[in-house]
Amino acid sequence: MQEPSENIKKEPTEWVESRETGYPSISSPVFTTPQGTYYLQAPGVALLSKPAVNIAGLGAFLEGFDGKLQFPQYLNDTTPLPSGTQLCKVAGQLCYASFTPKRTKNENAQRYFQNIKDSGHGSVLEHANYSLLFYGISRSVTHELVRHRAGMAYSQLSQRYVSGTVLRFVERPEYQDDLELHTLFERRIDTAAHDYETIAEGLVARQKLGSTILSGEVRTDLRKKVQQTARSVLPNETEAPIVVTGNARALRHFIEMRANPHAETEIRALAFRTYLCLVAIEPILFEDYRIVRVSDGTYAVETDYPKV
Numbered sequence: 001m002q003e004p005s006e007n008i009k010k011e012p013t014e015w016v017e018s019r020e021t022g023y024p025s026i027s028s029p030v031f032t033t034p035q036g037t038y039y040l041q042a043p044g045v046a047l048l049s050k051p052a053v054n055i056a057g058l059g060a061f062l063e064g065f066d067g068k069l070q071f072p073q074y075l076n077d078t079t080p081l082p083s084g085t086q087l088c089k090v091a092g093q094l095c096y097a098s099f100t101p102k103r104t105k106n107e108n109a110q111r112y113f114q115n116i117k118d119s120g121h122g123s124v125l126e127h128a129n130y131s132l133l134f135y136g137i138s139r140s141v142t143h144e145l146v147r148h149r150a151g152m153a154y155s156q157l158s159q160r161y162v163s164g165t166v167l168r169f170v171e172r173p174e175y176q177d178d179l180e181l182h183t184l185f186e187r188r189i190d191t192a193a194h195d196y197e198t199i200a201e202g203l204v205a206r207q208k209l210g211s212t213i214l215s216g217e218v219r220t221d222l223r224k225k226v227q228q229t230a231r232s233v234l235p236n237e238t239e240a241p242i243v244v245t246g247n248a249r250a251l252r253h254f255i256e257m258r259a260n261p262h263a264e265t266e267i268r269a270l271a272f273r274t275y276l277c278l279v280a281i282e283p284i285l286f287e288d289y290r291i292v293r294v295s296d297g298t299y300a301v302e303t304d305y306p307k308v
């Protein structure tokens, strides 16, 4: 078995990788049992997509007003902002036609978003969307994750379409440093992987013998019939990779609810890592969060501006 993740020894802000690419991630190493069953011990998070903004697109619109208003100089703000922050600021400033030289400039964006959070006008944060890959998370975590509906989109690995060749599991933190619990975990996932294969093979054999309930029109149907049945032996510990797209307002709510000391430990680790990746690229949108150490040694965040 590999050594547990070095993340445990580092400060959380040091967990974030590939900052320089503009697409931060926190990877999660893969382990195997002596029998070769794959498992992970922590959530992996990778930012796949973020807004791309073309402020120049406002040009024709801004030129169509009284020249005395000097709206077109809105495009000359030379202070760069992260794309999501810039997009939300444009959207917010459109509301009050705040395009004159007296508007809040990019250099004061922090103050601008402080007001947004303070007044609870979080709808402007809905313009910035981020897509993230989550892996190294269990089926029980994704069951909780997908309860977050507003402003979120999900695409999860299908246990019906995908065979046992990509089967991996997730070890809960409570088991990792306890030899007895860890050994039981490894034994359990070896058994689950073995049972899955045995059942799948048995179902394929029954299909060949003409079983009606397992029959299908095309090959994909036949495979699905096997996999949708065999998955019944898979435990909550089965890994369930998922791509999640959420807007900044929805992601803030997810982080507040789940990177919370009262949230379940595994989803808290996921939400905390999501926060670390997002604050690395959008410091202004997420700067109000404070990292707190929970009594069990894990991390959470808190903010004075919940549910903006």
Ligand SMILES: Cc1cc2nc3c(=O)[nH]c(=O)nc-3n(C[C@H](O)[C@H](O)[C@H](O)COP(=O)(O)OP(=O)(O)OC[C@H]3O[C@@H](n4cnc5c(N)ncnc54)[C@H](O)[C@@H]3O)c2cc1C
Pocket (backbone or CB within 6 Å): 147, 148, 149, 150, 151, 250, 253, 257, 258, 262, 263, 264
């Ligand atoms: C510690 C903890 C324990 C939990 N325990 C349980 C449990 O025992 N059983 C259980 O079933 N769930 C449980 N949950 C899940 C919880 O009830 C929510 O389903 C989940 O947190 C998603 O929250 P949300 O609905 O606010 O999020 P979202 O779906 O993202 O919604 C965001 C916000 O949009 C608004 N909104 C969204 N949809 C609607 C709507 N249809 N109508 C009106 N307003 C809407 C609400 O203001 C909502 O807060 C628990 C969650 C936590 C964090």
